[in-house]
Amino acid sequence: MGRAISMQALSGAAPAAAIVLRQVSKTFGDFTALSAVNFEIGDNEFFTLLGPSGCGKTTLLRLIAGFEDTTGGTIHLYGEEIGNLPPNKRPVNTVFQNYALFPHMTVWENISFGLQMLGWTRKDIDRRVGEMVLMVKLDQFADRKPSRMSGGQQQRVALARAMAPRPRVLLLDEPLSALDLKLRQEMRTELKRLQRETGITFIFVTHDQGEALSLSDRIAVMSAGEIQQIGPPSDIYEYPANRFVAGFIGETNLIGAKVTAVGKDVLTCELSDGEIVHARSDAPVSEGRAGSISLRPEHLTLSWEKPVGESLRGEILEVTYLGTDMQYRVRLSDRLHLDVRHQNKNNAIVAINPGAPVYISIADNAARFLVR
Amino acid sequence: MRRGFDIKHYGGFFALTCLCLFILYAPLIIVMIYSFNDSPSITRWESMSLRWYRDIFTGVESEKFKVAAWNSLTIAISAATVATMVATAAAVGMIRGGNFRGKSVSFALISLPVMVPEIVTAVATLIFFSAIGFTLGTLSILVAHIVFCIPFAYLPISARLQGIEACYEEAAQDLYATRWQTFRYVLMPVLGPGIVSGFLLAFIISLDDFIITSFVKGSGVETLPTAIFGAVKQGIKPNIMALSTLLLLFSILLVTCSYFIGKRGEVTHSEP
Ligand SMILES: Nc1ncnc2c1ncn2[C@@H]1O[C@H](COP(=O)(O)OP(=O)(O)OP(=O)(O)O)[C@@H](O)[C@H]1O
Ligand SMILES: [Mg+2]
Numbered sequence: 001m002g003r004a005i006s007m008q009a010l011s012g013a014a015p016a017a018a019i020v021l022r023q024v025s026k027t028f029g030d031f032t033a034l035s036a037v038n039f040e041i042g043d044n045e046f047f048t049l050l051g052p053s054g055c056g057k058t059t060l061l062r063l064i065a066g067f068e069d070t071t072g073g074t075i076h077l078y079g080e081e082i083g084n085l086p087p088n089k090r091p092v093n094t095v096f097q098n099y100a101l102f103p104h105m106t107v108w109e110n111i112s113f114g115l116q117m118l119g120w121t122r123k124d125i126d127r128r129v130g131e132m133v134l135m136v137k138l139d140q141f142a143d144r145k146p147s148r149m150s151g152g153q154q155q156r157v158a159l160a161r162a163m164a165p166r167p168r169v170l171l172l173d174e175p176l177s178a179l180d181l182k183l184r185q186e187m188r189t190e191l192k193r194l195q196r197e198t199g200i201t202f203i204f205v206t207h208d209q210g211e212a213l214s215l216s217d218r219i220a221v222m223s224a225g226e227i228q229q230i231g232p233p234s235d236i237y238e239y240p241a242n243r244f245v246a247g248f249i250g251e252t253n254l255i256g257a258k259v260t261a262v263g264k265d266v267l268t269c270e271l272s273d274g275e276i277v278h279a280r281s282d283a284p285v286s287e288g289r290a291g292s293i294s295l296r297p298e299h300l301t302l303s304w305e306k307p308v309g310e311s312l313r314g315e316i317l318e319v320t321y322l323g324t325d326m327q328y329r330v331r332l333s334d335r336l337h338l339d340v341r342h343q344n345k346n347n348a349i350v351a352i353n354p355g356a357p358v359y360i361s362i363a364d365n366a367a368r369f370l371v372r
Numbered sequence: 373m374r375r376g377f378d379i380k381h382y383g384g385f386f387a388l389t390c391l392c393l394f395i396l397y398a399p400l401i402i403v404m405i406y407s408f409n410d411s412p413s414i415t416r417w418e419s420m421s422l423r424w425y426r427d428i429f430t431g432v433e434s435e436k437f438k439v440a441a442w443n444s445l446t447i448a449i450s451a452a453t454v455a456t457m458v459a460t461a462a463a464v465g466m467i468r469g470g471n472f473r474g475k476s477v478s479f480a481l482i483s484l485p486v487m488v489p490e491i492v493t494a495v496a497t498l499i500f501f502s503a504i505g506f507t508l509g510t511l512s513i514l515v516a517h518i519v520f521c522i523p524f525a526y527l528p529i530s531a532r533l534q535g536i537e538a539c540y541e542e543a544a545q546d547l548y549a550t551r552w553q554t555f556r557y558v559l560m561p562v563l564g565p566g567i568v569s570g571f572l573l574a575f576i577i578s579l580d581d582f583i584i585t586s587f588v589k590g591s592g593v594e595t596l597p598t599a600i601f602g603a604v605k606q607g608i609k610p611n612i613m614a615l616s617t618l619l620l621l622f623s624i625l626l627v628t629c630s631y632f633i634g635k636r637g638e639v640t641h642s643e644p
Contacts (some may be wrong), residue, residue: 067542087545094546100539104561113557114547165548 016079018043018169018201019064024073026059026225033059034225037073041169041203041218046195048204050212051222052248057205058097060222061171064203065094078168088117093162097173099154101146107133107157108142114165132160135194152183156190163194169201176211188215209249213237221245239282242372246294253295253338257369262287267369269293273333275312279367291371297341299366302328302352307361314338316356328352330360400620407613414608424614431611433603440599444579447514447595452575455521456529459570460563462522463530464555468538486523493520494587501588508590516588517578524577525570532566565633572630576623 017040026034034056041047049057062068064075066087075083082090093114101110111132115125133139136156146154155175162170175191176184192215195202206212212219213233221228221236221244229241240246243254257277261268266278267285271293279293301307317337318329328340340360352358406414410421428437462482466475485493497516506512540562544554560567582597589598596619603612 065542065546067545087542088548088550092546094543096539096543098537098539100537100543102540102543102558102562104564113544113549117544117548117550117553161547 016076017041018045018078019203020074020076021064022074022076024060024063024075025071026056026063026068027071032225034063037225037227039220039227039230041201044199044201046192046202046204046215046217048206048212048216048219049222050206050209050219050248051228052207055222056225057207057222058173061094061173061203061205064169065092065171066090091167092169092171093165093167095158095162095170095172095175097175097177099146099158101154101157101161103145103147106143106145107138107149110146110157111161111164114161118165128164132164135163136160151178152187155179155187159191159194163198163200166198167200169203172202172204174205174207176206177208184211191215213249221248223248240294240368240370241282243292243294243370246368246370251297251339253297253300254292254370255295255336255338257291257293259285259287259289259291259369269367269369271332271336273336275332277312277362277367278310279369280365281369281371283371285369285371289371291369294368294370295338295362296366297327297339298325298343299363300338300340301361301363302330302340302342302358303361304358306359309361309364311359311361312338313357313359316352316354316358318354319352328358330358403613404617404620406610407617409610412610414610414613424610425618427611428615428618433611436594436599436603437596437615440594440596443510443513443593444596447510447517448575448578451514451517451521451578452525452571454518455525455574455578456567456571458518459522459525459529459574460567462526463533464559467530467533468541482526483523485520486527490520490583494584497584498587508588509593512588512590513585513593513595516584517581520581520584521574521578525574528569528573529563529566532563532569536562568633569630572626576626580619580623 019041021037021039024034024037025032037060049060051057059068063070066082066085066089070083073083074081077090077092082092102113105113108129112125112129115128120128129142130139133142136159138153138156138160141149141153146157149157155178159175172191176187179187188211191202191204204212204215213236216233218230218232219236220230223244229236229245231239236245237249240249240252246252247254256272257269257279259267260270260276262285263278265280267281269277269279271277277293285291303311312332314330314332316328317331320327320329322341324344326342326344328342330338330340332338338360406417407424408420408422409417410423411418428434462478466479466482469475497519501508501512506515536559540558541554544558545551549557580597581595582601585595586598586601589595594602596615600612600615603609
């Protein structure tokens, strides 16, 4: 069943995208969980859906896997419309958030289940499952029941079970969220390695921005059932499309501002307290437009003397030690505060007391003007 | 928790408990003891013997009891089997079928027989059978038993199914299993202990049913409860006590099995 679709796609002329969603929507009763989602995922891509809890990430995965029917729109897998196929006819496998390992089967049986259902021969199954347990380093545990394994081990079984039938696309629903920090970091590396070695297209769901930034080829940031921005991690971080993306990915200072002059590629903006900042925008903006300016704390630098170039004046409110960094909260005016971050290098921690007057300089091209 | 809320501290609680247990179990214990009495009297103790147990298997009434026991057993096994299959299908449909029109009505219909007085069911079934001209005999008993066993099999099965997350079935379908394969290889094994308890409950209920059976059995066919009742009408002999004791032990055995199967299911099922 899965084979049929993939063979046909391979023989086609143009290399089709792994997954294409067009105007996909989903409503539960009168609640809209997803509205008009569009995107294309390339072959072998590590694609991440990132967004806060309840924004519709799981719903989107369930639509692709076939556990829910779309309310509208189409889903294509390597050029074939799959929106109307039942889950068992889609060459797509899922790693469930709670793993959903079959409790009455051993690790070996769990991993071989999909292959048996596809009608593989005993010999092929044994070879493939043998490969998979080695790949996820569980060959010692092949005869264990899942209930007698740790969270990390269960997670690897779930991964092996989903990858064994060589799906065209692997869906992973927050697979690392149940693990502790150390294990999570190990598994991140592991996941990336598996994806690179197998060449399977991954659609990875997470609400952890660190995970998304470090693993993905591209990220789709979602909020309230809508895609806010799609792009490579650096684009999402450096050039957020709107306030939501800027605030959700990393930390940022969002300040209300108004455009007073439009230059060739620089906008002159006035902050609410009258200070002037130069910013860039990806969207076309006209004079008089109100919006916000996003300033990443690490793009700002403190100094005692007025620096050359663009700077703002303020006084230190609060100093926080963060291990690798030092974070300073600076008061510009009664209503305007900025967070500034300096990396702690060579033990050069400078004691700065609250109340000290400082200048903040803004790195070139660091200020982004956001319309929405 | 406040001390006053603990029922153990109410005066007379212990005495009341003892009284209830005594009323419940004393007759059973007396019957068990007197079944070993070597005397034709049911009240006067003579000496210890297995005389009445021998009598069940070799005495004048032994043939009647054997036929009745055989009838009871075959009817109970068949009725419980069919009822369990119907109940499993019903539970899967009700709990996994999503929301369909008439869902609560279906649920009420399935569980109603538990609440309807048995005598009403018995009379109604008899009237229905004679109205459609159904010959009374083993078959009519079987049909009646299947029907009233379904809700008893349904309850443990649906209770267990409710505790099983739908994700196992989704995982199976995701791994290319058809609906039937999903049921056969994933849902049924996980649901297994529930199915077994449902079967055993239905079996016990069918085995000891008296009222409905005596209405729909017609003449000539006897099950163990109706045979015992028939024998008792001609005066209670100690062989009835022996027979009752055997039945009691059999029931205890089944209930124990059912308990341990349920227990084992819980252990293998418990994971995050
Ligand atoms: N079967 C359903 N019936 C009704 N509403 C649903 C159903 N499934 C999901 N929803 C709603 O759709 C929205 C999106 O849910 P979804 O599970 O996709 O969120 P999510 O992004 O995966 O969140 P999380 O990060 O917490 O897992 C939620 O508001 C949820 O309440
Ligand atoms: Mg989710």
